[in-house]
Amino acid sequence: MELSVQGKQINVGDALRAHVQEKLEDLNAKFFNRAIDATVIFSREGHAFFNAHVSIRIGKNINVVAEAEDTDIYAAFDQAAVKLAKQLRRYKNRLRDHHRRAEDMPDDTILQARSYTIAPEQDDEDTKESSGEQAPIIVAEMTTDILTLSVSTAVMHMDLMHQNALLFRNESHGGLNMVYRRPDGHVGWVDPVGNGLSAHKEAAE
Template sequence: MKITISGKNMVVTDALRDVIEKKMGKLDKYFYEDVPVYITLSVEKNRQIIEVTIPFSGAIIRAEESTDDMYQSIDRVVDVLERQVRKHKTKLQKKNKGLETIRFENVQALPAGENGKEASIVRTKRFAMKPMDAEEAVLQMELLRHAFYVFRNAESDEVNIVYRRKDGNYGLIEPEY
């Protein structure tokens, strides 16, 4: 894996860089050498935040953890990434059949759920999407008390998503073709 580490509102020390590379080394057995790994460290008040993004063959594995100790955040994010790889092993195998980015022989199967079944879609929702702007979509999301809201943008006529971020602000996802 090719690890790229950057800091936001902080300086990444050599000691921190060494710990990250060592801990992320646990994931080497899952990925081939040429897979890029982007790590962003940041500090907000008392929170030490680490964000890890691993794009490979059209898929992305992403994890974010924040605690009051950066080293604890690093440990947690590595555990989350390992769990994601194991959880989505079969989906990733089907999607990346024949591609040389992830090594599945090293991924152990995740224990089956309580009822022994894999998670599946149990409900489908359909709704009319009237054109609206992002501010109106945020209002609708708040009225419904949801964490995200899918809408058709009146300006671009594209399907967009607004969502509530952990910091209390809102995000907007726009498709890129």
């Protein structure tokens, strides 16, 4: 497993790198022993807290993300590692099955799309009057993969990546779907009319 340990305006010493490597290798050995690479980024949250953001690629198109913060940088990472273990334990059996299916999945089941990061809009009083709609200001552009998944697997991917929503192609009909985390904690599922599977109730984990 390739490992990258980075610090944002923080010096990451050899002792911390060794601690991170030992923890993640133990985690990898416990769950599948198939992790491809991992990235750990440490940053400072204000003056009191350290933040540890951990991302591990454990297979084809499967990323597991966790983060935590603490006044001690080692404790911040350890808490993030505990969250990773909890996620992997929760989906252990389904991940094994997904690994087997992913190996046989043809490349044409993945749809490539452009992903944009848009700058926040300014308040009307801070902008000059103008006629017509203003185009959004794009601050970043990248390529992203839209995977072909079942609804339950899409929910798993969303949880593992610690995201609030996930766009995917429904493997039942090939149409675009979205799952998202609702404010009440349930999972919402959007299946547009015309996909062949409309009028579904919201899926819950």
